[in-house]
Structures are given as structure tokens and as C-alpha cells.
Amino acid sequence: MKNRFKEFLALHHKTELFQIGNVWNAQSAQVYDKLNFEAIGTSSAAVAATLGFADGEEMSFDDYFFVVKHIAAKASAILSVDLEAGYGNTPEEICNNIIRLHSIGVAGINIEDSIVIEGNRSIADANEFAAKLKQLTDLLAKAGVEVFINVRSDSFLLGLPNALEDALNRTKLYQGSGVHGLFFPCITQIADIEKITALSTLPVSVMCMPDLPDFKKLQDAGVKRISSGNFLNTNIYNVLENTVEKIVAENSFASVFH
DSSP states (O other), rough: OOOOOHHHHHTTTTSSOOEEEEEEOOOHHOOOOHHOOOOEEHHHHHHHHHOOOTTTTOSHHHHHHHHHHHHHOOOEEEEEEEEETTTSSHHHHHHHHHHHHHTTTTOOEESSEEETTOOOOOOOOHHHHHHHHHHHHHHHHHHOOOOOEEEEEOTTTTTTTTHHHHHHHHHHHHHTTOOEEEEEETTHHHHHHHHHHHHOOOOOOEEEEETTOOHHHHHHHOOOEETTTTTHHHHHHHHHHHHHHHHHHHHHSGOOOO
């Protein structure tokens, strides 16, 4: 299986903003292939919803791997996987999951510094998580496995009162752990983004949000990668629901075709 790590790494260091397409099955991946996207990434929330689970590692890794394997087999674009908190309790378990993904052609993963327990998400201690990342990258290096590790930090997603200060602290800690990128979902203020990109030695990613600035402003603020998360999946199923409602109300399939 061809290792596309270096290609994927290069996309994060281009001058222009890099948009990754978020997918949840082989069919959605092929849409991005048709539109000539260079890379795609799974949305764990969208995959989980497809299988009838809530986000937060409710689905098993084996179930997730089954979906990823089918995406990898059908997609031409470089593939990254949203690994949530790693689907493992130890760096060794997480490393083994990444090695399995790498074996089917996955070039990158996202791993997040928060965990969901009984429906409640909480953020990990920054120093402890940085140490965990270093253990993980050391294990992968020892195994000779090159995978782009994008660390999702949830200071803004969780709405911490000191979100910017916390994110800056985590930036300093995480960027020395051997990872390749930093991702701050739910950050939307250009001033906050600029402070993080100025401090970070790694490419910074942000995610689709209702009040996220346009792509040009994000590029000017130093952002390197943008993603849509599970929002397109949600949008598609809202359209489906609305269309079915019209079919029922109108006693006709006409709304399907216009």
C-alpha cells in the first residue's frame, strides 16, 4: 500500500489554504474525488450517525475500521481519519489502531485532547496529554510508521472561559511532541486565530462554523487547513427529511426532481 504521508504533509505547507473534504462512506468520498479534492478526512460524528451511534467513541473501532476500509478502497484522494481520542486507553493501544489504519493506506489522523464519558465531554490536562502524544509519536517512529498527526484541541469547542489562553498554552506544549499539525474547532475570531498561528510552529486547522470568516480572511490570518466536520452530513439529512415531508404532504414525488 502506497504511503502518502509526504504528499499529505506538503498540502499543509502550501501558500494557499488547503480544504479537506469530510466524508462518512465510500459514496461521499467519491463525490470529493469527482470534484478533484486532493485529500479527504472522515468525520467520526457522521460515520457514527450513519451506524446509529452518538459521537464520542460509541461505535467500536472494528465498526469504524470497516467503514474506513471501504472508503480507502474506493477513494483516489489522500485519506485521513478522525480517530477521536484514539479508541484506546494507552499510547500502545492507540498506536496499534493507527498502524492498522496505515496498513490500508491512511495517511493521517486527528486525535483530540478531550474525552466523552456518559455523554459529557471534558478536556485532558495539557501536560499529561502532551506527554501522551510524545509517547505515541515515539512508538510510531519505533514501528517505522509515518502518519500525519493532527491534534484537535477543544478549548474553544468546550467554550472554556479562558479558551484563548488555554489554547495558546496547549499550542506551546503540543508542538514539541512530534506531531504535525494543530486543530482548533469552534474558534471563529480572527484576532484569536492570529495569536495562535503566530505562536504555532505547526500548520493550524479550523472547522466550518456559522460565523467563521471566509477562506481569504482565514488564509491571511495564517490558517493552513479547513474542514467541514459533520455539518454537510447534517445538512444532507435535513434536506432528505424536508423532501420526504413534501412527498407525504403533496402525495407526489415531484419534489424529488426539482
